[in-house]
Amino acid sequence: MSTRVGRRRWDRVVGPWRHPWGLAAVTWIYILWALLPVLVAVQFSFNAGRSRSNWQGFSLRWWTGDVSSLMRDPQLWVTMRNSVVLAVLTMLITTPLGVALAVGLTRWRGPGRGPANLLMLVPLVTPELVLGSALFLAFTRVYETVGIRPVAALVGGLPVLGGLAERVGTITTAQIVGHVTLNLSYVVVIVRGRLLSIPAQLEEAAQDLGATPGQALRTVLVPLLGPAVFAGLMIAFATSIDDFVISAFLLADATSETVPVRIYGGVRTAPTPALNALATAMLALSLLAITLAIAVPRLLRRGEAKTADAVTEFASLDL
Amino acid sequence: MPERTGGRRTARRPRALWPALAGPGVAWLVVFFAVPLYAVLAVACGRDDAAGDPQPVWNPLRWSLGRRAVPELGVPGDGFRGVWAGLGDGTFGPPALRTFVYVGIALAACCLIGYPVAYYVARHGGRRKGLLLGLLLAPFWISYLMRMLAWVNLLQPDGYVNDVLDAVPGLSGRTWLDGGPVPLVLGLIYGYVPFFILPLYAALDRLDVRLLEASRDLHAGAVRTFLHVTLPLSRQGLLAAAVITALPMFGDYYTHDLVSPSNRTTMIGNQIEAFLRQGSGQRTGAAMVVVLAAFLAVLMVYYLVSTNAAAREAR
Numbered sequence: 011m012s013t014r015v016g017r018r019r020w021d022r023v024v025g026p027w028r029h030p031w032g033l034a035a036v037t038w039i040y041i042l043w044a045l046l047p048v049l050v051a052v053q054f055s056f057n058a059g060r061s062r063s064n065w066q067g068f069s070l071r072w073w074t075g076d077v078s079s080l081m082r083d084p085q086l087w088v089t090m091r092n093s094v095v096l097a098v099l100t101m102l103i104t105t106p107l108g109v110a111l112a113v114g115l116t117r118w119r120g121p122g123r124g125p126a127n128l129l130m131l132v133p134l135v136t137p138e139l140v141l142g143s144a145l146f147l148a149f150t151r152v153y154e155t156v157g158i159r160p161v162a163a164l165v166g167g168l169p170v171l172g173g174l175a176e177r178v179g180t181i182t183t184a185q186i187v188g189h190v191t192l193n194l195s196y197v198v199v200i201v202r203g204r205l206l207s208i209p210a211q212l213e214e215a216a217q218d219l220g221a222t223p224g225q226a227l228r229t230v231l232v233p234l235l236g237p238a239v240f241a242g243l244m245i246a247f248a249t250s251i252d253d254f255v256i257s258a259f260l261l262a263d264a265t266s267e268t269v270p271v272r273i274y275g276g277v278r279t280a281p282t283p284a285l286n287a288l289a290t291a292m293l294a295l296s297l298l299a300i301t302l303a304i305a306v307p308r309l310l311r312r313g314e315a316k317t318a319d320a321v322t323e324f325a326s327l328d329l
Numbered sequence: 330m331p332e333r334t335g336g337r338r339t340a341r342r343p344r345a346l347w348p349a350l351a352g353p354g355v356a357w358l359v360v361f362f363a364v365p366l367y368a369v370l371a372v373a374c375g376r377d378d379a380a381g382d383p384q385p386v387w388n389p390l391r392w393s394l395g396r397r398a399v400p401e402l403g404v405p406g407d408g409f410r411g412v413w414a415g416l417g418d419g420t421f422g423p424p425a426l427r428t429f430v431y432v433g434i435a436l437a438a439c440c441l442i443g444y445p446v447a448y449y450v451a452r453h454g455g456r457r458k459g460l461l462l463g464l465l466l467a468p469f470w471i472s473y474l475m476r477m478l479a480w481v482n483l484l485q486p487d488g489y490v491n492d493v494l495d496a497v498p499g500l501s502g503r504t505w506l507d508g509g510p511v512p513l514v515l516g517l518i519y520g521y522v523p524f525f526i527l528p529l530y531a532a533l534d535r536l537d538v539r540l541l542e543a544s545r546d547l548h549a550g551a552v553r554t555f556l557h558v559t560l561p562l563s564r565q566g567l568l569a570a571a572v573i574t575a576l577p578m579f580g581d582y583y584t585h586d587l588v589s590p591s592n593r594t595t596m597i598g599n600q601i602e603a604f605l606r607q608g609s610g611q612r613t614g615a616a617m618v619v620v621l622a623a624f625l626a627v628l629m630v631y632y633l634v635s636t637n638a639a640a641r642e643a644r
Contacts, residue, residue: 114351
């Protein structure tokens with residue numbers, strides 16, 4: 011009995027759940043371990059010397075001064091532009107395609123729904139290496155007319171798109187296709203999660219009040235899907251900016267390199283801190299994107315929203 | 330329920346709307362996912378054209394297992410026969426074994442690091458939960474390649490890691506990037522822990538606190554509560570986390586190329602990439618992709634079956 015009394019007294023002193031200081035320490039050490047190396051990489055983009063490991067004082071030479079600096083090396087500029095253009099295009103193509111697919115798959119009750127669902131789920135569990143090699147073989151052996159060539163080679167002759175492609179950059183059509191395929195199912199899963207939490211009665215009510223199914227979709231469902239659509243946009247952008255395997259497999263030549271591909275090539279040859287500057291610039295861009303992604307929905311909803319809806323949705327993404 | 334007969338509603342709802350919405354996405358996945366996957370199989374089982382270039386064969390009835398090796402003439406086999414021979418002659422055997430060992434160690438380490446972190450943030454995050462979650466998510470916004478670049482820099486002979494270790498007698502002046510397995514495994518752990526933590530966090534966050542309270546009320550100590558309540562309840566989350574990290578790790582080739590580019594640590598992904606890139610070895614590379622995908626599919630099926638079983642038990 012004495013142990014029980016002892017425990018009760020202990021409870022009174024520290025509360026039923028003690029704060030686990032050990033776990034807290036592990037968590038914060040983990041966070042430091044996960045993020046400090048990246049901050050060091052950022053630091054060395056400002057190194058005065060050529061070394062990426064030995065600090066020789068602060069300077070901006072790898073950002074603007076040197077011939078091989080970020081601002082003055084045309085190749086690094088092309089790389090950055092490629093990454094951004096690819097991510098934006100991926101985001102703009104994947105999201106509508108994925109939202110429509112999610113709505114269609116959730117509501118569609120006909121035959122063919124099962125196989126379509128399966129087809130949507132398999133990419134989620136396909137390793138990037140498998141997807142990358144499959145698309146590589148497909149574009150070199152099956153869709154040879156498209157091939158692994160810059161977008162301009164495909165749509166160059168067309169009136170509006172042609173001019174746009176010339177200006178937009180040198181990424182390959184295959185890279186765009188690959189990134190959309192990589193992201194499509196993620197967007198579908200996120201949107202579908204949200205869809206299942208919206209009661210069907212809302213749409214039925216709209217229809218009972220005389221809306222056509224299309225109108226009910228537009229006026230009831232689409233606004234309610236807002237946060238999920240936003241999360242989808244974010245994920246597509248982030249995954250695309252981050253992706254290495256697909257971009258590398260579907261690379262035409264140095265002109266279609268993205269930032270991760272350039273970092274990969276750079277580490278293996280003769281890297282200077284300009285490589286760190288490139289990575290840092292990209293990181294800044296990602297941070298800007300995530301800030302926008304959190305700020306925009308909050309501004310739109312005038313503060314009545316909880317913190318970072320999209321981020322939590324991303325966090326609880328459960329496959 | 331007369332008003333729920335639904336005849337009216339279905340009649341008013343054009344059946345074509347939903348398939349039409351799903352149509353473009355499904356078509357995209359058929360053309361750019363299903364066909365390419367089939368193309369891997371078609372190339373792996375294909376034949377050479379007149380120029381000696383590997384070509385896909387679409388008809389399964391005409392598939393071949395690949396050219397037989399003729400060791401006396403120095404002709405290597407290819408396709409599935411090439412993979413089989415490669416398992417024996419050291420082309421695929423040691424890399425496959427190494428991949429298993431590295432992935433196994435990395436997964437165990439991910440578990441040891443990831444579980445306490447996910448548990449702490451899910452259960453004891455309190456007011457700081459948003460901040461902690463943001464910090465856990467931060468690596469997702471930093472390119473994997475940049476995170477590897479960071480370590481390559483830190484592990485240089487004159488890098489910060491050695492600067493710190495120089496203070497410890499016996500550990501100073503180590504060469505890290507000598508092509509050994511240690512930096513590679515550390516790189517894998519560093520790269521994939523964030524992917525491990527998130528699904529685990531999602532599972533632990535859903536954990537019913539009342540069950541932990543019940544365990545406490547029944548006088549189970551912290552350790553017993555963990556072993557008999559928390560751990561079994563988070564089994565599905567652990568499994569999901571392991572699958573989500575293991576799938577890309579098995580196909581990883583860039584971590585090796587960046588932090589440990591040597592023959593001693595070649596992984597299966599490196600072999601696949603190398604074989605696919607060269608025209609003549611493409612059939613063997615494609616066959617290797619098929620073998621890897623089949624193996625991972627078995628893992629996936631096991632995961633799905635156990636998830637379903639758990640869901641049924643919960644009901």
